[in-house]
Amino acid sequence: MNEQDIQKTERRWAAIVIVAVAIMLAVTGVSSFVMAMHPPSHVETTDPTTLGANKEFAENNLGASVNPDGSVTVRIIAAQFAFVPRCIPVPQGKPVTIRVTSPDVIHGFLIAGTNANTMVVPGYVSEIHTVFNEAGDHLMPCHEFCGLGHSEMWSLVRVIPQSEWRNDENGRASCDIPR
């Protein structure tokens, strides 16, 4: 085998590699722009030491609430070692925005079986947009080590058919909706 042959096969292989990687880049690029598959990334800061006094994340404002346009916003605090609230009702088939932050350390947020997944970093609000298409319960564990109680930090997301959905006059709902 002479040197030219080797260089020729190598050039051919390099071309194949470049084409393969280009296809891969194109697929991810197109899917993220066209299908808007983006990770949670709007850099929104908040003071972790004054969350209690922060109107949006005040205790009585946490959980699910229906906005005037019919969409739902869920606000959650992840703290050592529980999510508040522990069970979150969401309506089936409607756009849901989840906003979550932490007053203490880093936590993780995952709704098992869905693409709702984010880090929860003190000082920042993480926001996720999603739609739940099937009724039923999803586990919601804390997925990042947050201290010795990390293994106990689990909640639930309950997807409720629209016909069974109830909320009060302020648009607030809880998991006790009869099923």
Added chain:
Amino acid sequence: MEGRAVTYRADRLILAHFGVAFATFAVAIILGAWQMTVRSGLNPVFTSPEAYFASVTAHGTIMGYVMPTLFVMGFGYFVAVTSLDRPLPNTRLAWIGFWLIMAGVVMAMAPVLAGKATVLYTFYPPLTGSVFYYLGLVLVVVGSWFWIALMIWAMSDWKKDNPGKPVPLAMFGNVANAFLWLWTTAGVAAELLFQAIPASLGWTQTIDIGLARTLFAWTLHPIVYFWLLPAYIAFYTMAPRAAGGRLYSDMMGRLSFLLLVLYSLPVGMHHLFTDPEHGTGFKFLQMMLTALVTVPTLLTIFTIGASMEIVGRLRGGRGLFGWIGALPWDRPMVLATGLSFVLLGFGGFGGTINMSYGMNAMIHNTSWVTAHFHLIYGGSVVTMYFAIAYEFWPKLVGRQPLSLKPIRLQLWLWAIGIVVTTFPWHVLGLFGEPRRVATFDYANPAIAFWQPWTIVSMIGGYIMLAGGLLFVWNLVTLYRGPEADRQMHYAVALHPPQRVPSALNGFALCNWLLLFLMLMAYGYPIGQFFFIKDYPAPIHRVDLGG
């Protein structure tokens, strides 16, 4: 090419590095197997959150920082003296680096064992542990900087005495790794020195978490390539010769090493895809850059495949794939290379899912991730560490193995163990099993079906443990083997290069490109923390029970 003996008073230095690397490795795999048992719900002794997370901290610290750093350093010293055929520029400095690391390891592990530094090897401020943990790790890093200096120094001395000649490929890869490591450590060193240590000394009460996470991510990706490079160097400069053939192309080796350095550094933000402190644009940019890391790997698979194909055909292998069966699989380096490629294939598949930032959300921080890195790192990389040790140790002590059988058994046990451990982890990850959780309530019907998968995975862990301990045993038996010659021979290229362009014979251009890429990838993402209104978080001391 003539073989070169490992003399020049480097033998004991290298054995010291390898010895500590593998002794700590043995401890860490025992901890790993115990962790698997806890997660399976079988309640072994000492099951408690304190013990579990201290154990994960110790396992991660050893596997992430101690074992690979010492291994790569010992490997580098070996390659330097054998491929350049001259003594190290300064053996005393090498020993100083080694003893700094020893001091650092003791200093870091003591608080971990005492439960005063349960912050995992990834630290996660505002969690803050004992200052000795961080100081110990700083010493490990500083000790490794002595190695970097020596590798660069050795190569430039050699170049001065051999003007115009191409640096031997093994040494070229080795110095590539030294530069890679220098760039890599900058991120974590900054986090430790400017954030974690001042906080744990009580000088500061808050930490800018966004900045800390970004600095850590800077290190977290390229560190993986620092671990990986010895495996790649072995693919190019040892495996073809072990098979009885030659390297298909020396240039491809150089190019791959350079590309690995260039492409591994500006991509750490893919560990932060689901983090709130960065915008979509830079995440997207770094995802695109991440995809390029596949290029040097694909080049390597081709070149090594081609080198092996020639051997296989010379040995009578026919047809499209017949040459594969004809390879001398009974030789450890050949077997390890084959197993390593297979594991790299499985792991690489998982990796492309992690990399795509849309799909990443499905598996981020689930057991899928643990599966991915155990496959790539515990699997394909450590398998090559074994093969390298089997190659080097006999030259260091001047003795041959008693028999190759236990060596082959060991490599198989490890590879099978890795597969049995990680496949269930992938499945569990897709079901949403979070990572770094010690105990699961399998009485909960929603997760009851996880337990059988966890138990299979645990069995895999014990197979790995058996493989790992057999490795240590195999090294011990070497001391009883028949005498061996101490010459090290590297694979020669089919057409050894006479001259190579200076861009492929040194690192000046590479470093300038890196500076540019790093500024592009991290300039704004790091700079933003100094001009947006962000809120540092109060620290949480784990050593004071806070």
